[in-house]
Amino acid sequence: GEDVEQSLxxxxxxxxxxxINCTYTDxxxxxxxxxxxxxxxxxxxxTYIFSNMxxxxxxxxxxxxNKKDKHLSLRIADTxxxxxxxxxxxxxxxxxKSTFGDGTTLTVKP
Amino acid sequence: DxxxxxxxxxxxxxxxxxxxxxxxQNLNHDAMYWYRQDPGQGLRLIYYSQIVNDFQKGDIAEGxxxxxxxxxxxxxTVTSAQKNPTAFYLCASSAGTSGEQFxxxxxxxxxx
Numbered sequence: 386g387e388d389v390e391q392s393l394x395x396x397x398x399x400x401x402x403x404x405i406n407c408t409y410t411d412x413x414x415x416x417x418x419x420x421x422x423x424x425x426x427x428x429x430x431x432t433y434i435f436s437n438m439x440x441x442x443x444x445x446x447x448x449x450x451n452k453k454d455k456h457l458s459l460r461i462a463d464t465x466x467x468x469x470x471x472x473x474x475x476x477x478x479x480x481x482k483s484t485f486g487d488g489t490t491l492t493v494k495p
Numbered sequence: 496d497x498x499x500x501x502x503x504x505x506x507x508x509x510x511x512x513x514x515x516x517x518x519x520q521n522l523n524h525d526a527m528y529w530y531r532q533d534p535g536q537g538l539r540l541i542y543y544s545q546i547v548n549d550f551q552k553g554d555i556a557e558g559x560x561x562x563x564x565x566x567x568x569x570x571x572t573v574t575s576a577q578k579n580p581t582a583f584y585l586c587a588s589s590a591g592t593s594g595e596q597f598x599x600x601x602x603x604x605x606x607x
Contacts, residue, residue, distance in 0.1 A: 482543065
């Protein structure tokens with residue numbers, strides 16, 4: 386079945402780069418997403434990547450996809466305190482649904 | 496402004512009562528979803544609908560019901576059969592091939 390796994394916590398210093406990792410199991414995944422959730426709020430789409438790509442860059446965000454290893458990462462350059470949040474990895478399969486990981490809580494220390 | 500709204504933001508109910516959570520979108524999206532989020536956990540899919548007048552059970556549909564009579568609206572009823580209904584409920588919609596989901600602000604339901 387579908388499963389998405391992420392490490393639960395990451396702590397970095399302001400100005401450093403953050404790298405959040407995710408693994409998934411469904412080889413039929415068509416799109417992979419990164420969402421951000423701030424306390425008490427809904428999820429906000431940050432970026433997504435199509436499964437035939439291996440990298441996508443959008444300002445401070447870089448997504449790397451290793452389809453062979455079913456590994457996805459999100460790199461945030463020059464991390465700011467406003468980046469503190471929970472980050473969810475998700476995949477969309479051919480069945481049309483999305484499966485979400487449990488989220489990585491990013492803490493940015495000044 | 497286009498978006499997805501959920502109401503109310505906070506909801507308190509007594510045990511044994513049914514309660515309906517509202518979700519409305521004006522994004523003209525065909526697909527809509529309901530998720531449940533418990534503290535420190537990810538999202539679990541309750542129900543989803545890919546088109547008006549049709550919906551499917553997700554991973555944890557027991558104790559919940561939905562309707563999709565209009566494209567814009569996808570209300571969720573939490574019934575008394577749901578054993579542990581206190582949670583944060585998120586509604587989302589999506590359209591297009593890439594399937595990215597747009598989320599509402601959530602409703603926090605507390606059953607006393």
